[in-house]
Amino acid sequence: MITTSGLTKVYRSRGREVTALDGVDLHVREGEVYGVIGQSGAGKSSLIRCVNLLERPTAGTVTVAGQDLTALAGRGPRAGKALREARSRIGMVFQHFNLLSSRTVQDNVELPLEILGVSGKERSRKALELLDLVGLSDKAKAYPAQLSGGQKQRVGIARALAGDPKVLLSDEATSALDPETTRSILQLLRDLNQQLGLTVLLITHEMDVVKSICDSAALMEKGRIIESGTVSELLATPGSELAAALFPVSGDATGDDRTVVDVTFHGESATQPVISQLSRTYNIDISILGAAMDTVAGKQVGRMRIELPGRYEDNVVPIGFLREQGLQIDVQGQEPVLLKEGAK
């Protein structure tokens, strides 16, 4: 649905060049929620602004719903008619909501329809319908200043949906909200994704956002995408930074001659009594340093950090046993060089 290839953005100011995006290839499938995560300055904002060409990429192409937007953009800095029409079919929600304070909630939702030239009656019908969808039908006549942060973002979402978009871009939509409100907004996005078949591309710096609603995710660092894939693929990728960040387990080795192993269970393997089998088969004492169970992308996933006596060389056979059980094993301190290839 959204494809970027070789997307590059270089900012020039006073002779200095800052590369915000360095050849980003992104592929968002139709109907999925795709999260791009990274720290501030990683280039997330530039990326999402390049998708609807609020920022002109220096190089590379952006295709949304089969339409090459970079080709529509033309040379000049101003957006031509074709690009503006394409933009009206891409919804966008913002971190700071960006609602017009001089307009009521309903008039804010009607704004994109005014731009599209929809008649007055039709506009208010559509706006009320959308406000109902986001659960704010009683606030139609209120001004944004009278709403709470979560309510403002709901208005922002209703406004983004006014042009019947197939794609919704979310620029840190929950970053200015408290955890409780964040959950309700994410739930709303998830519902919209399922009910309307909306494709959502969101950027965030909060792992929880990715964990709770994303089907796929990408990790950005210094203008590049380091890892990407569906969340379950990422979790199944040994050595995946994103998986480790999504699902952290902690605990340090108790001594030098110990081997620390992270075991990730998902699906079938979660039900097998592997640890006691391992202990009985090889007659070794296993201590558990840390463990967690969680639901990621709607699936139960467990992660456990265990410690085996002896160095890695002494534990090759037990670790092999664990791998045979269909578990995903990350040995701490051992570079999973060969397996990292699988992430690409």
Place this chain on the structure above:
Amino acid sequence: MTWSEMQPLLSQACWDTLYMVGWSTLIAIVGGLPLGVLLVLTDKGGLLQNTVLNKVIGQIVNVARSMPFIILMVALMGFTRWITGTTIGREAAIVPLAIGAIPFFARLVETAVREVDGGLVEAVQAMGGNTWTVVRKVLVPESLPSLISSATTTVVALIGYSAMAGTVGAGGLGDIAIRYGYQRFETGLMWITVAILAVVISVIQFAGDYAARGLHRRGGRSGSAPKLRFLRTETTSVGDTPAAIPAQATEADRAPAAEVTKVP
């Protein structure tokens, strides 16, 4: 001079002043608003970025603003005659008044429009709006409270200028004060004109502030509330309370301000 002699003189003068100020304000707004918006749009990073045009407009505005009004009036005499056919009278005074006020208002508009949050512009662009839509739906409506304050300031400045225009026989309160009050030693009349001017200016300032605040109240968070000139207390800072606080609490906090606004 008795009141019966002064009265027709003063009422004619009041009318003349309002006539000159009214028309020149109208022209200043019609001319200054687009100019001010254009100054923002053509500036670096603006939607219609055009450094050359921006510099040219900026310079013209600066030159026009730096000229003392009395000099401007004389300098524009040829132009005034060309427009109105005369250089004397209230119609003739409107020309230099308006031309003096356009750049003045334009600068105020520029400041007001610059305050509008860039995120709103971005939001409208993301909806597929063009530059004209941004101006019409975002820049002007969102800065309206500040624009009203700017217009008020312009009107007050124009009343001051119109007194000077009295010297070219434009009539008005300033003219009365000079010719009767000063040159004929009618001190009483002079004080009356001064008092009338003070009242007129107060009323205009008050009406402007009231309108700006009324608009601002519903708007809430964009920019800081324009302060009432009559209030030295910092009650207006309460206007920026976070949205989470219910409207009633905000109203209660504003009660002192609301009481004062009812006085006239």
